[in-house]
Amino acid sequence: MSTTAAPNGHQPHPFVLHHPILAALALSLGTAVALGVARFSYALLLAPMRNDLGWSYLVAGGMNTGNALGYLLGALVTPPLMRRHAAHRILIAGAFGTALLTVAPGLFTDTSVQLALRVATGITSAFIFVSGGLLVSRLAALHGQRAGLLLGLYYGGTGIGIAITAPTVPAIIAMAAAHGAAHPWQWAWLMLAAMALVASIVMSLSARLIPAPAAQAAAQGSWQARSLLFGLLGYLMFGLGYIGYMTFVIALLNEQGMAPGRITWFFTLLGVATFCSSRLWARMLDRFHGGQSLAILNALLCVATLIPALTAQPLAVFASGILFGGCFLSAVASTTAMVRHNLPPSAWASGISAFTIIFAAGQIVGPTFVGWIADSAGGLQRGLAFSAAALLVGALLAWRQRPLVSGS
Template structure:
């Protein structure tokens, strides 16, 4: 009879949370590409392009609607592509494609090809954002105590893209002011930023691609929990309202400030402060994301975001506009992080990709509606101020819906 005792393997060493911070910060370049540059830098280019090409606000908003439609298509395709590609590889492919499509946007002046470029850039940015969020969730799983911070650092990378755009786009536009369609140079500069970020993503993609965690085995006799849309319906609806409401602000707030007579310096300061607030938000809301397993974080952050949207619609005060930008920047990417945290808290790792993809899908669907609706309202007698007011109401409705989400 074999009397040997088989000892269990030693537990893995605890994750060094400090060593994970550089990975999270490098990974945040994916958020900088997918949202900070590919999505939001268009708000700085909208006024000169609209003036040069004679666009209505509806068509100008339609450009970001096309981008959001592409984002939705990319979100739907990502789970299928992840059957053949690792998240790290798909993130790099998406970032490279986003660079090419941003570059191409500087070569066209007709609306149709520009709409197509915005759509394709949206597809690529969805690949980057979803896979980057999945890799960030894996990082958070390696240090549960600081998972909210690690997730926030990833999403806060959007602020880096916003700050870079705020500091670089206006000087490029100014330098090219005497050149026909000078705004094209800003597109090419933004493509260069995307290329640099893509190179920076190679390191975290290699590290996290090598250390993908195996699916955790279910407890004896337990049925593995799977993602079901109905279980997360209140949060999904609230997040859809977030997609509708926030994108109207990010698409048109610069145009509103220009209508109110703000100087280029004021607009640059406003947009840079917004981006810096995004970068700081990872620490502001990390505790909230770690404490709650239900829809409380999503509800509270949506409510604050509605307040940020309504301020510039109610007053042309420069100090209140800056407060609006700081509040908006300090909140809106944490709304995205809150849904990733909700998925991570309530689902096993093997289901994270399905959960994150579902939330990204409703996020993208909301963004399809938001820019065109706000642009259509802005073309009417209420102008951009009424459009941003409607965005605020939608965000508050999303807060009410999210309150009904319970933990599973």
């Protein structure tokens, strides 16, 4: 087992040295909160909220656009924050902030308030993603032979959130309806907040043991964005394309008449596949230093997104969910791996921030554009076809990204 000293000269905590898998799993609860609970559970709530509040698909998609806008703002703010505060403190603050903000949607029905809350949750979720990405990169640097697996476990934690919320959100909504609640979906938000709070507590116990290099040192690393231009553009198209599927696929399955029990299984299996993908793609993330990993994953996601746009056949739809779950967070991990492979440790924070910002920009466009398409002729099927096309373009762009010769 490696006993490499930390880049800031401090010896890592024994838990970090001897139990890297457990450390990565604990950190992964941050992504479970940021994405699995706070963002992607909205797919389960979109139809009940839309029906209750009279939203169009444009408005419903705009909620995730608001979340992505907040994510962009958070990604812009996090680097200066990390120049003043340790990364693990920002991660913990982001997780608890997200948990508290998840309470609020269960207390209001006003559309403007709901949108404002989605924006605020996006900001705190970005705190989790940027600071957590830096910490898991630090962990991976200490255990180079397991770097791909550790990165995959961190991002695959989103699947934990999805797999848990998939059966519990519909059950809570049904329970609330049975008790005569005026807005049954509000109960689900309160339950999600409780889950996020528990996950944040567990995550914080491990996060504080993985101190990143001093923020001031991390800020000194410089690099030219054009050196990873095609990787960034491929990731922009990934953000634009994948979010349409994750926002609207449950609504599409409802429209197609799939039984609620099958929809629950669909989303649960998608979450399980997301978590299991950490091992599936680990060696690929270690092997390829350019944009090949992102290109391959974007191409597979294109196929997965196109399937429910073409057929409502249950086996095909389930295959779509499993394939999508098995790829989409590994695409995120691939960009962190790209940063690690091509930039010096002092530039990891700025590199991860750059990819997070471009990712957020794509997510801002995706949900609203797909919702606008869905409100016109062709419906959600045509909206997902647009998402698939964006992912295909992302694959072609990422394939053109070559590793940097000097790694700087």
